[in-house]
Amino acid sequence: MSSSFTPKREDKFAFGLWTIGHLGTDPFGTATRPPIYPADFVRKLGELNVWGVSFHDDDLLPYKSTLAEQDKIKKDFRKALDDSGVVVSMSTTNLFSHPVFKDGAFTSNDPQVRKYAIQKVLNALDVGAEFGAPTAVFWGGREGVEAAGSKYPLDALERYREALNYFIGYIKDKGYKMRMALEPKPNEPRGDTFLPTIGHMMAFIETLEDPSMVGINPEVAHETMAGLSFYQGVAQAIWQKKLFHIDLNDQKIGRYDQDLRFGSEGIKDNFFLVRMLEKTGYSGPKHFDSRPYRNEHGDGIWEFAKNSMRNYLALAEKARAYDADPDVQAAHKVSGHDTLAQPTIGGYSSDSADKLKQEVFDADKLAERSYFNERLDQLAIDHILGLK
Numbered sequence: 001m002s003s004s005f006t007p008k009r010e011d012k013f014a015f016g017l018w019t020i021g022h023l024g025t026d027p028f029g030t031a032t033r034p035p036i037y038p039a040d041f042v043r044k045l046g047e048l049n050v051w052g053v054s055f056h057d058d059d060l061l062p063y064k065s066t067l068a069e070q071d072k073i074k075k076d077f078r079k080a081l082d083d084s085g086v087v088v089s090m091s092t093t094n095l096f097s098h099p100v101f102k103d104g105a106f107t108s109n110d111p112q113v114r115k116y117a118i119q120k121v122l123n124a125l126d127v128g129a130e131f132g133a134p135t136a137v138f139w140g141g142r143e144g145v146e147a148a149g150s151k152y153p154l155d156a157l158e159r160y161r162e163a164l165n166y167f168i169g170y171i172k173d174k175g176y177k178m179r180m181a182l183e184p185k186p187n188e189p190r191g192d193t194f195l196p197t198i199g200h201m202m203a204f205i206e207t208l209e210d211p212s213m214v215g216i217n218p219e220v221a222h223e224t225m226a227g228l229s230f231y232q233g234v235a236q237a238i239w240q241k242k243l244f245h246i247d248l249n250d251q252k253i254g255r256y257d258q259d260l261r262f263g264s265e266g267i268k269d270n271f272f273l274v275r276m277l278e279k280t281g282y283s284g285p286k287h288f289d290s291r292p293y294r295n296e297h298g299d300g301i302w303e304f305a306k307n308s309m310r311n312y313l314a315l316a317e318k319a320r321a322y323d324a325d326p327d328v329q330a331a332h333k334v335s336g337h338d339t340l341a342q343p344t345i346g347g348y349s350s351d352s353a354d355k356l357k358q359e360v361f362d363a364d365k366l367a368e369r370s371y372f373n374e375r376l377d378q379l380a381i382d383h384i385l386g387l388k
Contacts, residue, residue: 014052046084091128144190215244263311
């Protein structure tokens with residue numbers, strides 16, 4: 001393995017307790033491997049030179065655990081963090097596992113369930129803040145419907161907004177150094193999920209009381225499930241300065257949420273995604289929200305973690321070689337690639353509009369131009385395949 005593919009803390013790779021620690025359950029089968037104690041998980045991440053760990057509230061502090069049990073878990077977790085140098089990169093709230101959320105959390109038709117969900121988030125925010133989590137992620141896995149007539153969607157969106165505005169107020173009131181990131185997903189477990197894509201989430205954020213505190217946490221698998229390009233979605237999030245966190249995994253189009261190892265399926269989209277994250281200087285966590293194969297056990301699950309990071313670093317190296325390639329630079333020039341960064345006409349003025357209307361364009365002549373996309377696409381493939 002190239003030394004350049006060995007992770008460093010400054011790479012800011014992170015894993016959730018529920019990722020490598022997943023028990024191997026699926027809708028048709030029970031656990032295939034034992035749980036990992038949170039402190040032990042952190043220590044193993046430290047051995048692999050991983051920067052961060054994330055958790056749901058129930059991952060760290062099991063449902064119905066006693067205060068004494070929780071105190072011991074938190075004490076052990078803190079010591080493991082201090083000993084290993086691993087930091088808490090993100091915290092989130094489990095609003096999907098317990099049957100109480102079968103009709104939704106913030107958008108349940110039962111007001112008492114909605115209040116319980118909000119209370120659960122407040123407690124989770126406290127725990128996240130206790131461990132220095134800079135971001136609180138919200139995945140609305142149960143916010144949606146199977147029966148279209150069961151919820152009036154305008155009311156559901158209002159209840160969703162009410163809850164998030166409440167959390168904005170709570171974070172400010174407590175003085176927590178924490179932002180919120182919303183995670184979209186089109187379906188599963190609900191048949192149709194509210195705010196299903198990156199675009200839906202970013203539009204919704206602008207309706208909140210303080211949009212500056214809220215960004216997105218997009219996931220490869222979730223956009224890909226809907227047949228969308230994750231690369232293009234993340235590009236818009238970066239452009240709008242809303243990429244607060246990112247979940248890296250992989251997915252086959254049209255399948256259930258697979259949470260495959262990053263770089264194992266959509267290689268070209270992942271190549272351009274990594275290139276963009278590196279070129280734009282994205283400084284947030286590179287969080288792997290993925291799970292080892294159900295038939296892996298022991299060392300195999302940690303190989304999964306190492307290969308996730310290795311694939312990212314390998315794609316980053318290939319992206320640097322691609323950008324440095326004189327053939328790519330020449331192809332960019334003849335395609336007009338670099339002129340897109342230049343303003344077309346600038347801001348509006350009456351004089352500029354009058355001048356523009358006087359210009360003469362020969363559309364037939366302009367249409368004769370070739371943009372050499374075949375050349376550019378093959379150059380990317382050449383680099384990905386190691387042909388250059």
